[in-house]
Amino acid sequence: MINNWQVPRNKRKLYPVVDILSLFAIQNLGDVWRQDLNRQLDFESELERYGIKRPGRRRDRRAGGARTYESWLFNLGLIFVETNTNIVRTTLAGDALLDGVPPVPVITNQLMKLQYPSPYSIRSRVNIHSRFQVRPFRFLLRLLADDRVQRLSKAEIARFVITEGQNETPQCFEHVVDRISRYRSLGDSILPPNFVDLYPSSTSGVQSMEDTLDYLEDVANTIINYLEYTQLISRDAGRSIFIPQERTADVQAILSDGTRLRTFNPDHPFGIENFQRNFGLAPGQNRDNRVFGGQTVTDALYMQRRVRSELLHMARVSPIVDVSATLIDDIARAVGCTPQQVEDALSGFRPDTFSTFEANYLNMAISGTERATEFERATRDIFELLDFRAQHVGSLPRHPDIFVESPLNYSGIIDTKAYRSYSISNDHRNRMVRNYIPTYLAQNLAFFMYIADGFGANIDSQVNSIANETNVGGSVITARSLLRLLQRHRVNPIDHNVLRQLFTSNARISALQIDSL
Secondary structure, X not given: OEOOOOOOOOOOOOOOHHHHHHXXXXXXXXXXXXXXXXXXXXXXXXXXXXXXXXXXXXXXXXXXXXXXXXXXXXXXXXXEEOOOOOOEEEOHHHHHHHOOOOHHHHHHHXXXXXXXXXXXXXXXXXXXXXXXXXXXXXXXXXXXXXOOOOOXXXXXXXXXXXXXXXXXXXXXXXXXXXXXXXXXXXXHHXXXXXXXXXXXXXXXXXXXXXXXXXXXXXXXXXXXXXXXXXXXXXXXXXXXXXXXXXXXXXXXXXXXXXXXXXXXXXXXXXXXHHHHHHHOOOOOOOOOOOOOOOOOOOHHHHXXXXXXHHHHHHHHHOOOOOOOHHHHHHHHHHHOOOHHHHHHHHOOOOOOHHHHHHHHHHHHOOOOOOOHHHHHHHHHHHHHHOOOEEEEOOOOOOOOOEEEEOOOOOEEEEEEOOOOOEOOOHHHHHHHHHHHHHHHHHHOEEEEEEEEOOEOOOHHHHHHHHHHHHOOEEEEEEHHHHHHHHHHHHHOOOOHHHHHHHHOOOEEOOHHHHHOO
């Protein structure tokens, strides 16, 4: 039995959720997935092809890896098991994601409803203690919204929130606040002597204090990653999480919506299915009345699912503004069909591809080395949509990540930094001054730029220092502001003379500047 909050940790971040769900849905066409080992192994192969699961020799030929992804989707309320047939189907929230609805609001809605007890929490390989009667992500937001707490570290969440936040009563909430306050003054001395016995690992049992804290902090970090996907929280330089000022009203609206834990009766014949279908309602929905009959799986239906899945995958890693002939050809080659089949499959399918890309681009910007190359390439694609000729040159020695050329005969170099708060270190400054800028000066170089999730307090003076030494203007811009700039350009194209002036401002480019263009 697990005596703390728990979520599946096979995928510790939520950015590939649409890809995983769409691949899972394809594998579920017309059969009982749970009883088909080959189907499960095919699902693992597709996850590897998409780069979601690390390829390699499988230690578990019984498809245990595939089942952990099913558990991940089940925990999020995106799938359910039909009681009478044992067929796994997508919930309405799952359908919304497959239809290309912006993913962040859908997943935020699911996380705010996620609770213990639930069909996930009572699964035999999970079995979360029945003392937990709580919606964990709401509990976290309540703590962050409390003036006495405001910020939470991974250590605090691991030691007190996921272990002692067992219900939503005022008494329990005040108890956790008090524990956090005392920990900030006294440290680990306030942990009970039997702490390791209270919170054994779900796989290793009772461990040393060091290993127990590592295990709980790993769970806490995954929970933070989940909540971070909602964009309701940020992390500071010390890695503590907090609610940004601009999201406080959104959080208060969530916390004051009047909802309660859902009743869950696993002993009722349809208790698990009914709970999961209600849990899986998309925003604005209040009932799932779907009745499923037999479905004939035709080649056309299968190809439609494959094509739409491929489009959603492409939208995750590159901004798509329209369904062009080039895009159709790219999908046809990836899926192995004709361009006409792609057109037929996409008929009437108009997903919000920009929102899908936006959610993933913002995740790339905080990914560190994990998705740094994806971040570089996606940034190149953004500049192409800003009507620059853009090249990804990051693989070349002594080169920046991206080189761009304007139709107005000037160029720029861009370094992407997948950091939450980036400051230009001495090493990075030297690379820009001594390597990157001299390499491109002869190509009408007009600007240098850094792109990150956020920047340190001294970033303006650091940019100015480089500009003064090299006589090349520069700027920095957050990933979110760059997306804002692209959206602004899509509505009304921005003259490249204006962009040149913006990019050579020797300062941070603000949202206010973008909105005033």
